[in-house]
Amino acid sequence: MNKNSLGLPIGTTLDRFIKKKQDEFEFATGELSQLLRDIALAGKIINREVNKSGLLDITGAYGSKNVQGEDQQKLDVIANIRFIRALRNGGQVCAVVSEEDEEIVHLNPHCRYIVAIDPLDGSSNIDVNVSIGTIFSIYRRTSPIGGPVTEKDILQPGTEQVAAGYILYGSSTMLVYTTGHGVNGFTLEPSLGEFVLSHTNMTCPEDGEIYSINEGSFHQFDKSIQDYTNWCKDQGMTARYIGSLVADYHRNMLKGGVYLYPNTKKAREGKLRLLYECNALAFIAEQAGGMATNGSKRILEIAPTTFHQRTPFYIGSKNMVEKVVEFVAEKAEA
Template structure:
């Protein structure tokens, strides 16, 4: 005879938190999907783990930034002309150290460095990274992020890094992703087979799959642009903003690229950093900001252009090349492009 242990004094195991599945860790997910990689020999999987490890360290530093003296500027600027924050420098050190010790990357391109870094190993990959995007928001406790791209090197392993290894179009990326340090910390990445998001569980020190097969709505009702610079926008850009207002879209602009992109990825919308009179070629950097988010957007069903051309088709001429950037829901990006083309 089967006995029941369910009574008023004994909660069922099914209703207990003990029975709740803990979920799929990032490490297990990578292993289970390694055969999707174009070159499934383990190095790319290890690279993703190295990036995840460094992000955990940076997350720890971000979370305690207000308690110790690691907020504020260091008194210098990077090559892009941005004031370097203390956490910018710290994040760059953490990611560089993790990728160097991992041994799978042969070169590193970073927003915080004037030139690329030859990591002096036999790695098959090149990493482009913005270690801490939106760092000007650190002091006011607004979400910030990390953006990364992974490319296979073109030159033979064991030889000096060449320009062709560094200045690759975004279409050559084998993986890309970002980490969002917000109310929860998330790592979102793609290897060209869809987009998956993982949320960090700090008590276990692990990323768990929380957003499988992320899809960006084909339409949205959010537009994200710094309208404080509207007087210096082109006529087509002004026309698109007016179109958004006529459609009663909602304006949402955080000022942290990763945070604005992440919201629009989930809810549908468009993020625009257009060319202006001050920055006629745009302000965002192609190699380590726009390419990664463009790859993710396309893999999620969205689009990314410079207003005229697909971002992933652009071949960079310089390390810190800038571009105008339109990214988000497919129909919204296409509408903005129509107005630009009509000019």
């Protein structure tokens, strides 16, 4: 037997990968690298909580509503606490904007980074063992370091992100992120407690056969989205909709597809949040060769006006998203 076969390498860990990439930037200080490690650590803790949720009393409703008016689940609250605590203890973040908090969470004013986060996306799936996720965006503050964080620091368009990513808690737990130099994915090796590089330079096919939309709201959609949905059926496409944004997006990025969350008669501005859901995934999508739009404008170019601003959201394979835009434009001109 070859001795080398007795000690096969496990691959590149997230820490090693981050360190290697840090060395590629001449003026890197290590702050962003540490911040990404802090997020990864919190992700491991949430993975532990999710895996034991059926054994402990941490599933079900918490008994209050978040700033969106949505019922909070216990794991929503737990995830929010874990991520904010990890970011505070890591010491690289001056402020956090979270789906679960109405106002800015102020941390260390002497730091340069701001994190916008949905700590646990897919709350309705928590109790039924369906994939859920975390979504995060990282920005540099625009105000002087040491002073108070301002609204202007928070309300930056997605083009100003320095990093973004998501953690998917599913059949395996994955962390996917970009710093604007491609997209890489890391799978958690549970026996080691390490994220290991498993998906290098991830790309999204230009076309696909999957469309993802909640067709239960079909009669609430604008005519353009109704027509597009019917067109997908006429083309023989496959409908796949999990109801967890991270899981639906991740599948479509790998296999090719389009995810749609349009505005409806009940929610004229859309439902998904620009700062801590759409911007992050749009940044990843574009780095992977995909596209993200609100139907008329590139998501990353939308100037936010409020912390919890909502938007229609169409993301995925470039050619498929462009087809959605065609349908929206045709109805707007009619």
